[in-house]
Amino acid sequence: MAIDPFHGMNPEQREAIAHLDGPLLVVAGAGSGKTRVITHRIVHIIQSKGIRPDRVLAITFTNKAAGEMKERIERLVHLKTPWITTFHSAGLRMLKIERARLGFANEFTIADPDDQLRRWRKIVEEKQWDPKEFEPRRVQELVSKWKNDLVDVDKLDSDDPFRMGCKELFLIYRERNRQECVLDFDDLLCEPVRLLESDAELREKWVARFPYILIDEFQDTNPVQYRLIRLLGVHRNVCATGDPDQAIYGWRGADLKNILQFEKDYSPCRKVLLETNYRSTKLILRAAQAVVERNTARIDKVIRTDNSEGAPIVQLAVDDEIDESWAVAAAVDRMRSEGRPLKDIAVFYRIGRLSRVLEDGLRRRDIPYHIVGDVRFYDRQEIKDLLSYLKLLINPADRLSFARMSQVPKRGVGDRSLELLYEVADEAEATACAVLERDDLLERCAVGRLGAGLRELSRIWRTIRNLPLGDPVACVKGVIEASGIEPWYADHDPEKAQDRIANIRELASAAEAYREAHADQGLSGFLDHVALVTSADTEAADRDQLRLMTIHAAKGLEFPIVFIVGLEQEVFPLARGRVIQDLEEERRLMYVGITRAKELLYLSWAKTRSLYGETKRNEPSQFLAEIPAVCLRQRDVSGRRQAPAPGPRPGMFQRSPPPTRPSRPPSGAAPDVPQDGPDPAPPDGSTTTFSAGDLIIHQAFGRGRILGHKNSGAERVLVVHFDQHGMKQLNPGLAAARMRLVDE
DNA sequence: AGCAAATCTGTTTTT
DNA sequence: CAGATTTGCT
Ligand SMILES: Nc1ncnc2c1ncn2[C@@H]1O[C@H](COP(=O)(O)OP(=O)(O)OP(=O)(O)O)[C@@H](O)[C@H]1O
Numbered sequence: 168m169a170i171d172p173f174h175g176m177n178p179e180q181r182e183a184i185a186h187l188d189g190p191l192l193v194v195a196g197a198g199s200g201k202t203r204v205i206t207h208r209i210v211h212i213i214q215s216k217g218i219r220p221d222r223v224l225a226i227t228f229t230n231k232a233a234g235e236m237k238e239r240i241e242r243l244v245h246l247k248t249p250w251i252t253t254f255h256s257a258g259l260r261m262l263k264i265e266r267a268r269l270g271f272a273n274e275f276t277i278a279d280p281d282d283q284l285r286r287w288r289k290i291v292e293e294k295q296w297d298p299k300e301f302e303p304r305r306v307q308e309l310v311s312k313w314k315n316d317l318v319d320v321d322k323l324d325s326d327d328p329f330r331m332g333c334k335e336l337f338l339i340y341r342e343r344n345r346q347e348c349v350l351d352f353d354d355l356l357c358e359p360v361r362l363l364e365s366d367a368e369l370r371e372k373w374v375a376r377f378p379y380i381l382i383d384e385f386q387d388t389n390p391v392q393y394r395l396i397r398l399l400g401v402h403r404n405v406c407a408t409g410d411p412d413q414a415i416y417g418w419r420g421a422d423l424k425n426i427l428q429f430e431k432d433y434s435p436c437r438k439v440l441l442e443t444n445y446r447s448t449k450l451i452l453r454a455a456q457a458v459v460e461r462n463t464a465r466i467d468k469v470i471r472t473d474n475s476e477g478a479p480i481v482q483l484a485v486d487d488e489i490d491e492s493w494a495v496a497a498a499v500d501r502m503r504s505e506g507r508p509l510k511d512i513a514v515f516y517r518i519g520r521l522s523r524v525l526e527d528g529l530r531r532r533d534i535p536y537h538i539v540g541d542v543r544f545y546d547r548q549e550i551k552d553l554l555s556y557l558k559l560l561i562n563p564a565d566r567l568s569f570a571r572m573s574q575v576p577k578r579g580v581g582d583r584s585l586e587l588l589y590e591v592a593d594e595a596e597a598t599a600c601a602v603l604e605r606d607d608l609l610e611r612c613a614v615g616r617l618g619a620g621l622r623e624l625s626r627i628w629r630t631i632r633n634l635p636l637g638d639p640v641a642c643v644k645g646v647i648e649a650s651g652i653e654p655w656y657a658d659h660d661p662e663k664a665q666d667r668i669a670n671i672r673e674l675a676s677a678a679e680a681y682r683e684a685h686a687d688q689g690l691s692g693f694l695d696h697v698a699l700v701t702s703a704d705t706e707a708a709d710r711d712q713l714r715l716m717t718i719h720a721a722k723g724l725e726f727p728i729v730f731i732v733g734l735e736q737e738v739f740p741l742a743r744g745r746v747i748q749d750l751e752e753e754r755r756l757m758y759v760g761i762t763r764a765k766e767l768l769y770l771s772w773a774k775t776r777s778l779y780g781e782t783k784r785n786e787p788s789q790f791l792a793e794i795p796a797v798c799l800r801q802r803d804v805s806g807r808r809q810a811p812a813p814g815p816r817p818g819m820f821q822r823s824p825p826p827t828r829p830s831r832p833p834s835g836a837a838p839d840v841p842q843d844g845p846d847p848a849p850p851d852g853s854t855t856t857f858s859a860g861d862l863i864i865h866q867a868f869g870r871g872r873i874l875g876h877k878n879s880g881a882e883r884v885l886v887v888h889f890d891q892h893g894m895k896q897l898n899p900g901l902a903a904a905r906m907r908l909v910d911e
Numbered sequence: 912a913g914c915a916a917a918t919c920t921g922t923t924t925t926t
Numbered sequence: 927c928a929g930a931t932t933t934g935c936t
Contacts, residue, residue, distance in 0.1 A: 228926085229925095255926050353926095355926085416925080540924095577912085584912095699926075719923090743922080748923095779922050779928095
């Protein structure tokens with residue numbers, strides 16, 4: 168029944184698959200079959216060495232890549248491969264197994280990054296330090312960098328007061344997390360390293376656990392990750408594959424020099440170069456290669472393809488971002504009408520914000536799309552609310568979750584009640600949840616009219632605390648029921664209630680799906696899963712949708728047709744405050760983007776673009792000029808809207824005329840003057856409307872005159888000029904209840 | 912305690 | 927410009 172792992176492989180790939188014992192480094196360009204080598208090597212290891220699949224540690228960059236690799240291998244060997252995962256999941260799995268060594272009082276939970284940020288903010292506040300100087304975001308960023316760079320913070324010394332301040336904050340942060348049995352994301356890498364380094368016996372056990380180790384996308388490995396590999400890979404059966412030209416996570420501490428380091432650390436090390444690209448047309452590959460060859464800090468490598476020459480890359484210049492989105496939508500629409508499945512097409516951009524305009528264009532043409540890396544399902548407010556209850560069932564010491572549970576739904580428990588409760592808990596050396604369980608403690612904080620809320624909270628906690636932790640579905644359903652969160656959202660936020668309730672139900676479905684796949688794992692496993700899953704993993708891959716994503720999210724993927732938009736200097740390559748921080752990394756990003764395309768590539772840039780609230784004139788990206796002209800077909804459809812007689816609109820990416828967009832009204836003329844027209848009826852059902860020019864009296868602001876209404880973001884607002892208070896923008900629904908018309 | 916309005920940011924990429 | 931945070935009122 169053995170399958171031939173060498174089947175369909177070229178000679179270099181075969182060499183890499185065959186060389187099982189001793190270190191191996193595969194360095195190769197895009198689309199050369201590196202991931203395929205890893206996959207087939209694993210099959211070969213299992214078959215020829217008789218190694219159990221669960222004793223192969225294979226690291227991929229994303230959960231999705233891991234899932235695909237797992238699926239392929241499990242289909243071939245019919246056994247589970249739980250250690251084909253990301254670094255973070257592998258770290259978590261190790262910590263779960265070794266949790267006794269962490270020294271926590273109860274089972275740990277993984278803190279949500281937002282909750283951690285709140286923790287930093289609170290610590291700065293308690294210290295009474297200036298939150299401008301110690302901005303929680305910056306502090307969190309630096310500490311994360313330290314952890315990923317393996318900095319020993321206890322020994323850290325610096326002249327920089329910010330760094331020393333962060334050190335002081337960190338010591339408090341760490342202690343608090345320890346008390347609450349909470350780990351942050353970076354701890355999933357640091358803690359395994361710490362445990363392994365401090366215990367030779369443990370190290371031996373884990374080294375023996377994985378006789379073979381493989382790492383894909385090695386160029387984006389950071390110091391902690393590499394240390395973990397070094398600790399586990401003393402047997403030297405370590406295989407790394409990577410492409411230095413695809414190193415795009417330098418900002419996260421990844422260091423492409425790890426590739427050179429690997430060769431030294433594992434010297435002598437077999438090195439295999441893969442030089443055939445199986446993915447792209449000749450023109451696309453030549454363009455990508457020409458761009459990346461501009462980098463100076465780079466070792467040249469050969470890459471060729473037997474694929475056809477292919478169609479030229481289309482480059483398009485447009486007036487602004489709206490035209491760009493129209494052009495993309497028109498081109499996609501045409502492809503769809505020619506029978507192309509939408510899932511063959513992807514649109515890439517440097518920064519996530521660019522997806523907004525694209526969405527407008529796509530919606531106009533009813534093109535279904537999926538934004539990869541959009542708000543994670545598990546990051547939605549209502550989901551986090553429920554997760555706080557669930558986390559407390561596992562780890563009642565977690566006060567960040569406690570605070571959220573206490574205050575959603577709102578039940579009259581505020582910061583004061585919480586402070587009091589924490590004091591009582593600390594004094595009794597009990598967890599916050601224990602206070603809710605014990606009448607004697609509860610009565611000490613549920614005093615006066617503050618008491619009602621806490622008693623209600625206590626009642627809820629007592630109904631959920633005995634939910635069966637082995638069954639995530641029962642827990643989720645029990646918490647939804649007991650918390651009363653559905654009726655509360657329905658009542659309190661009717662606008663979004665439907666979506667919210669749908670999401671809440673989906674959480675229950677997710678728990679069901681999880682229970683189905685991991686019957687032995689229980690609630691705790693479900694929560695871990697939730698912490699690590701990204702929105703790229705949750706996508707509905709079965710639907711025929713256009714995919715929109717940042718180039719970072721496109722790493723490792725391939726599509727027949729690719730659009731890259733926003734190719735303007737300072738947008739891509741991206742500048743911060745007019746400075747491009749790392750041009751070579753930006754260029755590698757361009758290389759990654761181009762090399763995702765198999766057949767057709769479209770590149771567009773807009774002469775003006777509104778971003779961050781201002782409209783800027785931009786130059787085309789330097790990367791466009793770096794592509795050899797012979798690879799390109801250039802079109803410029805800018806400047807046509809101003810034509811005196813509009814006539815039929817010229818084609819954009821293609822030659823057939825797309826529908827025209829009327830030229831914009833002179834919007835810059837009077838930005839603050841609201842548009843006229845009747846106000847929408849207030850949502851409360853009353854019929855009161857106000858029109859521009861009406862004179863009104865407002866309960867709070869007194870006499871004023873309605874100027875009209877305008878759109879402020881997604882909201883419609885009423886613009887009123889008050890005699891006493893000047894110009895104000897009011898919510899029309901609420902304002903209607905608070906003001907009345909008066910006669911002149 | 913809770914809400915709505917006003918003010919103030921900053922502004923990349925993600926496991 | 928949009929999101930988060932602070933202020934100010936009930
Ligand atoms: N020997 C081969 N013959 C035919 N097709 C191959 C071969 N090896 C790989 N491929 C195909 O080439 C494409 C690229 O392979 P793969 O994703 O493994 O490359 P990669 O080097 O990991 O790419 P990248 O670094 O760009 O992510 C895939 O569609 C794969 O199926």
